[in-house]
Amino acid sequence: DVKVTQSSRYLVKRTGEKVFLECVQDMDHENMFWYRQDPGLGLRLIYFSYDVKMKEKGDIPEGYSVSREKKERFSLILESASTNQTSMYLCASSLRTSGSNEQFFGPGTRLTVL
Amino acid sequence: QKEVEQDPGPLSVPEGAIVSLNCTYSNSAFQYFMWYRQYSRKGPELLMYTYSSGNKEDGRFTAQVDKSSKYISLFIRDSQPSDSATYLCAMTRTGGFKTIFGAGTRLFVKA
Numbered sequence: 001d002v003k004v005t006q007s008s009r010y011l012v013k014r015t016g017e018k019v020f021l022e023c024v025q026d027m028d029h030e031n032m033f034w035y036r037q038d039p040g041l042g043l044r045l046i047y048f049s050y051d052v053k054m055k056e057k058g059d060i061p062e063g064y065s066v067s068r069e070k071k072e073r074f075s076l077i078l079e080s081a082s083t084n085q086t087s088m089y090l091c092a093s094s095l096r097t098s099g100s101n102e103q104f105f106g107p108g109t110r111l112t113v114l
Numbered sequence: 115q116k117e118v119e120q121d122p123g124p125l126s127v128p129e130g131a132i133v134s135l136n137c138t139y140s141n142s143a144f145q146y147f148m149w150y151r152q153y154s155r156k157g158p159e160l161l162m163y164t165y166s167s168g169n170k171e172d173g174r175f176t177a178q179v180d181k182s183s184k185y186i187s188l189f190i191r192d193s194q195p196s197d198s199a200t201y202l203c204a205m206t207r208t209g210g211f212k213t214i215f216g217a218g219t220r221l222f223v224k225a
Contacts, residue, residue, distance in 0.1 A: 004157070031211060040122060042202065042217035043158075050211060058212075090157055100146035100165070101206045101213050105157030 003027075004106035006091055012112045019078040021109050023091030030096035032074035033103065034058075034066060036087040043090065049074055050096065081113045117141055120203055120216030129225050133190040137203035137216045140184065144205040144214075147179045149188045152200045152218065161201075162188070193223045 007022035025032065031050050035043040035058075045058030047066040055066050063085060067075045074093075078085055088110050092103040120137045127133055135149075145166055150158035164170045167181045176189040186205075190197055203216040 040217055042118075042120075043215040045212065048211055056211070092157075099208050100148065100163050101210060102148070102160055102163065103213060105159065107155075107157050 004091055004093055004104050006089075006106040006109050008109050009107060010110050010112075012114065013078075013081050014114055015082060017078075017081050017113075019081050019111065019113075021076040021078075021089055021091075021111070023074045023076070023106055024072055025074075025091075025093040025104070026072065027093060027095075027104065028071070029093035029104070030071070031094040031101070032068065033092040033094075034064075034074065034076045035090045035092065036060070037090055037108070038087050046076065081111075083113050085111065086113045087111060115140060117214050118203060118205060118216045121219055122217050124220040124222055126222040126224065127193055129193060129195060129223055131193050131223070133188075133193050133197070133221060133223075135188040135190075135201050135203075135219050135221070137186050138184055139186070139205055139214075141205075141214075142181070142184070143207045145208045146206045147177070147186045148204040148206075148213075149175075149177055150202040150204055150215075152202060154199075158202055193221075195223050195225045197221065198223050 004025045033048040034046045049068040091106040148163040149161045152158040174191045178187045200218040202218040206213040
């Protein structure tokens, strides 16, 4: 059974803290993605990576950075968490040769910044 | 204007009803049209996808794409309480990295 796992289901952090969200996939997918999901706004792409050490900004990269040192692992970093980063964070992966870019999602991390 | 528009609902129907979920889009370059289902406290999972125009059927689910109208639909026949979830439409260009998602329609099927 293919899987995308995320390090935490729920996280509570304080304003100004550095936050790490980890994502691991076991499907040998080249592409990995980080989204945030907010009511009424749907899924918004933060960053994606199409290969190890490669990263591309999505639609809302401000306040975030990413790291992809290994093919299976993609980390999202909030350098200095703020209350407007309270959200559901979803990681996904897809195969490079997939024309449809079919994505497999993790269960999500609900982050609350106080 | 958003690239993809989807009514967030909620949509509440009795068990056994036919459900129609819809999205409109503005970018004529989209070639793959997908529907994801997301249960509460879970990540989205792909339900169906269609390439270009036409219909695709899978059990109780039918996806339709009308590229001339830039309109896609998902029909659920004989809806069940287990179909209660948020349904997100999504679309992408051939070979594209970026998939654009609708906001999702929350569906409740009452027993």
